[in-house]
Amino acid sequence: MTANAIYSEPLIRRVEVAAPRAQEAAIAETAEIKISTEHVSISYGTRVAVRDVSLTVDARSILALIGPSGSGKSTFLRCFNRMNDLIPGASVTGDVCLDGENVTDADVSVVELRRRVGMVFQRPNPFPMSIYENVAYGPRRRGQNDKRKLDELVETSLKRAALWDEVKDDLRRKSGLALSGGQQQRLCIARVLATDPEVILMDEPASALDPVSTLRIEELMRELREAYTIVIVTHNMQQAARVSDVTAFFTMAEDRAGYLVEVGPTGRIFTRPNERLTEDYISGRFG
Amino acid sequence: MTSTTGRTLAGAGTPAPKPSLRRRSSRGSILADKAATVVLWGTGAFVLLLLGAIILHFALAAWGVVSPSFLFSDPSDSSLGGILPILWNSIYMLVLTMLIAVPIGILGGIYMSEYARDTGPLGYVTAAIRFAEESISSVPSIVVGLFGLILFVDTWHWGFSALGGALALTLFNLPLMTRLAEQALRAVPAGERSASLALGATKWQTIRHVVVPLAIPGLVTGVILTAGRVFGEAAVLLFTSGIGTPAHYNFGNFSLTDPSSPWSPFRSATTMSVYIYKLQSEGLGAYVNQIVDGCAAILISMVLIFNLGARLVGRVLTRRMTAA
Numbered sequence: 001m002t003a004n005a006i007y008s009e010p011l012i013r014r015v016e017v018a019a020p021r022a023q024e025a026a027i028a029e030t031a032e033i034k035i036s037t038e039h040v041s042i043s044y045g046t047r048v049a050v051r052d053v054s055l056t057v058d059a060r061s062i063l064a065l066i067g068p069s070g071s072g073k074s075t076f077l078r079c080f081n082r083m084n085d086l087i088p089g090a091s092v093t094g095d096v097c098l099d100g101e102n103v104t105d106a107d108v109s110v111v112e113l114r115r116r117v118g119m120v121f122q123r124p125n126p127f128p129m130s131i132y133e134n135v136a137y138g139p140r141r142r143g144q145n146d147k148r149k150l151d152e153l154v155e156t157s158l159k160r161a162a163l164w165d166e167v168k169d170d171l172r173r174k175s176g177l178a179l180s181g182g183q184q185q186r187l188c189i190a191r192v193l194a195t196d197p198e199v200i201l202m203d204e205p206a207s208a209l210d211p212v213s214t215l216r217i218e219e220l221m222r223e224l225r226e227a228y229t230i231v232i233v234t235h236n237m238q239q240a241a242r243v244s245d246v247t248a249f250f251t252m253a254e255d256r257a258g259y260l261v262e263v264g265p266t267g268r269i270f271t272r273p274n275e276r277l278t279e280d281y282i283s284g285r286f287g
Numbered sequence: 288m289t290s291t292t293g294r295t296l297a298g299a300g301t302p303a304p305k306p307s308l309r310r311r312s313s314r315g316s317i318l319a320d321k322a323a324t325v326v327l328w329g330t331g332a333f334v335l336l337l338l339g340a341i342i343l344h345f346a347l348a349a350w351g352v353v354s355p356s357f358l359f360s361d362p363s364d365s366s367l368g369g370i371l372p373i374l375w376n377s378i379y380m381l382v383l384t385m386l387i388a389v390p391i392g393i394l395g396g397i398y399m400s401e402y403a404r405d406t407g408p409l410g411y412v413t414a415a416i417r418f419a420e421e422s423i424s425s426v427p428s429i430v431v432g433l434f435g436l437i438l439f440v441d442t443w444h445w446g447f448s449a450l451g452g453a454l455a456l457t458l459f460n461l462p463l464m465t466r467l468a469e470q471a472l473r474a475v476p477a478g479e480r481s482a483s484l485a486l487g488a489t490k491w492q493t494i495r496h497v498v499v500p501l502a503i504p505g506l507v508t509g510v511i512l513t514a515g516r517v518f519g520e521a522a523v524l525l526f527t528s529g530i531g532t533p534a535h536y537n538f539g540n541f542s543l544t545d546p547s548s549p550w551s552p553f554r555s556a557t558t559m560s561v562y563i564y565k566l567q568s569e570g571l572g573a574y575v576n577q578i579v580d581g582c583a584a585i586l587i588s589m590v591l592i593f594n595l596g597a598r599l600v601g602r603v604l605t606r607r608m609t610a611a
Contacts, residue, residue, distance in 0.1 A: 083485060088406070115487035125478035127497060129609040138486040141496070188482070195486055 033100075034059040034199060034229040035080060040094035042075050042084060048257040049075045052094070055248055055263050057199075062221060062230045064240035064266065067250030067281070072258020073233045076250070077201050080231065081117040082110045098199070115142070118192035122204040124184035126176030126191070131158075131167050134176040134187055138195035153194050161190035162220050182213025189220065200224065202232040206239065218243050237282060241270050249278045342587060349584030352577045358585070361535045367574045370582060372533040375549055376449070376556040377518060377589065380528065383453040383552060384517045388460050389510055393499075395461070396468020396509075401494055424462040428522040431459045435527035447555035452528025459523050460513045467512065471505020472498055500608035507601035511594050518590050521560040529555030530565050559586050 035057040042050040050072035057063045065073040075084065082103060084090040095102050103113050115138070126134050135154040136144075144150060154171065158164040163186040167174065176187050185205060192200055202221075206214040214236075221230060221243050234240050240247050247270070248263035262275045273279045352367070360369030403413040432455060439451030475498045483493040499506075524530075533556075536549035546554045557565070563582050566575050 081485060083481065086481070086484065111487050111489055113487075114485055119485040121478065121481065121485075123478055125476075125482045127479060127482065127609070128501065133609065137483070137496070138488070141486070141488040141492050191482075191486065 031058040031061075033057070034098070035231070036095075036097045036100075037076075037079075038095040038097075040076070040079060040092065040096060042072070042079060042090065042092050044087065045089040048255065050079075051253065051257040051259045053250075053260045054094075055260060057229055057231060057246070059229050060225060060227065061245040062225050062232060062243055063246045063248060063263075064244035065231065065233045065248050065250060066235075066237060066240050067258070067261075068252065069235075070256065070258065071250040071252050073250050074203050075258070077203055077231060077233050079104075080199065080201055081114045081119055082108075083119065085110060115195050116197055117199040117201060118195055118197035119201040120185070120188050120192060120203070120205045123208055124181055124188055126179070126184050126187050128175060128177050130172050131174055131176050131179070131187060132171040135190050135194045137191060142195075157190040157194040158187075160193050160224070161186045162216065162223075163187060163190055180213070182209050182216060185209060185213070185217060186220065189217075189224075193224075197228065199229045199231065202230065204233055204235060207235060214239070237270075241266060249273070249275075249281060251277055251281065345580060345584040345587060348580035352581035353584055357581055362532050364572065367577060370559070370562070370578070370585070372536045372549070373557055373559055373562045373582070374585065375536060376528075376533070377558040377560075377586075379549070380449060380452055380456070380524070380556055380558050381514060381517050381593075383449060384456045384460070385510070385514060387453055388457040388464055388513060391457070392461055392464025392509065392513070393468045393506060395465035396470075396472055396506075397494060397499070399465065399469040400472035401490070401498070420462040420466060423458065424466075428459060428520060429525075431455055432523045432526045434458070435523065439527060445553065447527065447529030447531075448553050449528050449556035450552035452524045452556060452558075453552070455523045455527045456517055456520060459520065460516055463516070464509050464513045467509030468502075468506055471502040471509065474505060475501045496608070500605055503601050503605045503608070507597050511597050514593055514597070515590055518558075518586060518593070519560055521558075521564045524558055524561050525564070528561075529557060530561050531555060531557050532562075532565070533557060559589075 033056045036055070038054050040050065040053045041048060053076060055063075065077060067073050078084045079092050079096050080098070080103070084092055092104055094104075096104050098113070098117065102108075103117075127137060129137070132154055135157050136150050139150060139153055144153070155164065155168075158167065163183060166183060167179070167187075176184065179187060185208075189200075189205075206217045209217065218239060221232070224230060225245075232240075232244065244266045246263060247266040249261045249269065250258050251261050252258055261277050262269070262273060264274070269278060270282060273282065357367065357369050358374060359371050361371055362368045362373070399413070399416065403416070404410055405413055435451055435455030435458075439445045439454060440447060445451050479497050479501060480493055483497045484490070488496070537547070538549055540548040541550050542548040543551050544553060545551055548554070559582050563579050563586075566572075566579050566582075569575075572578075
């Protein structure tokens with residue numbers, strides 16, 4: 001199935017012509033598709049967690065996955081870097097393509113995939129090592145041991161994650177765990193950036209943080225968007241509205257399987273959703 | 288000042304007075320709470336007291352016995368003499384056993400925690416390993432000793448040997464070491480593993496650079512408990528590394544095969560615990576009680592020193608492994 005075929009799906013965002021923001025219209029025109037999923041379903045044993053999701057993500061854009069708890073957003077997110085492989089009994093059907101290459105194929109190297117598709121978790125999870133070693137972890141594991149290159153990589157990654165100024169004086173002495181929650185999460189982002197990814201997945205990256213730290217993470221996401229493709233799962237609808245270019249709304253079917261209700265430019269989803277379910281959720285009538 | 292919101296502390300005009308904070312909760316629960324405090328503190332104090340009494344007893348008993356000459360001279364029939372060869376054997380057996388048991392135990396623990404499957408055909412292998420672990424740990428140590436006697440001493444014609452003793456001790460300790468290592472590794476939070484894997488590290492890299500370093504405190508506990516059993520075990524060693532009174536060791540003989548060399552694993556090696564058992568059960572000689580008390584005090588000190596040392600090494604290892 002080619003990428004064009006997806007556009008014929010009624011729920012796909014390209015059907016919506018009028019993008020509310022000029023910026024988004026520009027993206028839509030010059031879009032280069034980074035990720036596409038076709039008929040993706042994910043089950044744990046016999047329970048279907050996500051059913052038949054098809055969507056695309058443009059390069060250098062932010063896609064927000066919103067929806068009530070249990071609607072399969074995080075599960076769906078984890079199929080992009082195959083973290084579902086780690087869950088016994090989990091199985092994924094359908095195609096998940098990165099730059100047109102199906103990442104669910106058996107001969108795809110998950111190690112290589114995860115280098116290109118980094119992930120930031122809900123709970124900040126720095127390693128109990130120095131700040132420097134946290135950032136150097138990924139590069140070291142693929143054999144980068146040149147001290148000068150590592151120094152450089154650590155510095156640029158921390159700068160990009162807007163953490164450098166706060167930690168540059170005790171990179172090697174201070175443990176990643178000694179940082180505040182917001183700093184820890186930015187350290188985790190720096191750690192991902194150091195592996196030079198193309199896509200960054202964020203699973204509720206700010207839900208454990210205070211409002212000030214949350215805003216910093218959101219600012220950071222907007223900056224990173226210039227160079228990276230970002231997919232974020234969030235329970236916070238204001239956050240989705242603030243940071244994302246495109247929003248996908250998931251909910252649960254009667255058999256508790258999550259599915260995609262609609263996906264479209266964030267401005268439109270939050271002002272004129274096509275589906276009643278989306279409108280109800282966004283206006284707080286359920287979920 | 289009047290208020291209709293009920294926010295005033297005095298609560299003037301509110302119809303239902305709130306229960307006082309000073310109201311006593313039901314007598315039974317308070318009594319149970321107090322009783323639990325007393326009993327638990329009491330139990331703790333009793334254990335500490337017991338431990339203190341044991342240490343004090345042997346410290347007093349060994350007073351005047353333990354001296355540099357007791358530690359560093361050979362046993363003697365006619366005088367107090369020393370225990371150098373026996374002290375040496377205890378340390379030698381400890382090192383030899385740990386060299387064999389710790390790597391196998393940790394690798395086994397890594398297998399059980401990271402690789403073993405609980406379901407599918409491999410689930411039966413896991414179940415079999417667990418069953419073996421539990422069975423071996425419940426075999427009485429004297430039986431493990433007999434097994435060593437039959438296999439190493441008789442069948443393989445090693446005679447009494449340090450190696451035979453160390454292998455029997457390994458057999459005896461492996462279930463504990465493996466289980467403790469498995470528990471220590473399993474206790475490493477899933478978040479750290481996921482983080483490493485999501486960064487593109489392989490499973491082994493994740494184990495090597497994240498899981499094992501984080502589990503070191505638990506692994507050290509396993510090593511300490513295993514070491515304690517090596518120091519303390521007599522029954523396993525009676526029939527394997529032998530029971531006797533070595534006369535004199537020539538520490539200049541570094542041969543690893545010469546049965547008279549103290550460095551050779553193919554010689555009999557009476558350890559402190561076995562020596563205490565031997566002296567106490569034979570009861571021969573004028574200084575038996577003093578020597579036994581001295582040995583006991585030294586054994587306790589060795590265990591203490593080893594435990595503290597292992598914790599220290601563990602801390603250094605953690606630092607080394609988490610930095611680069």
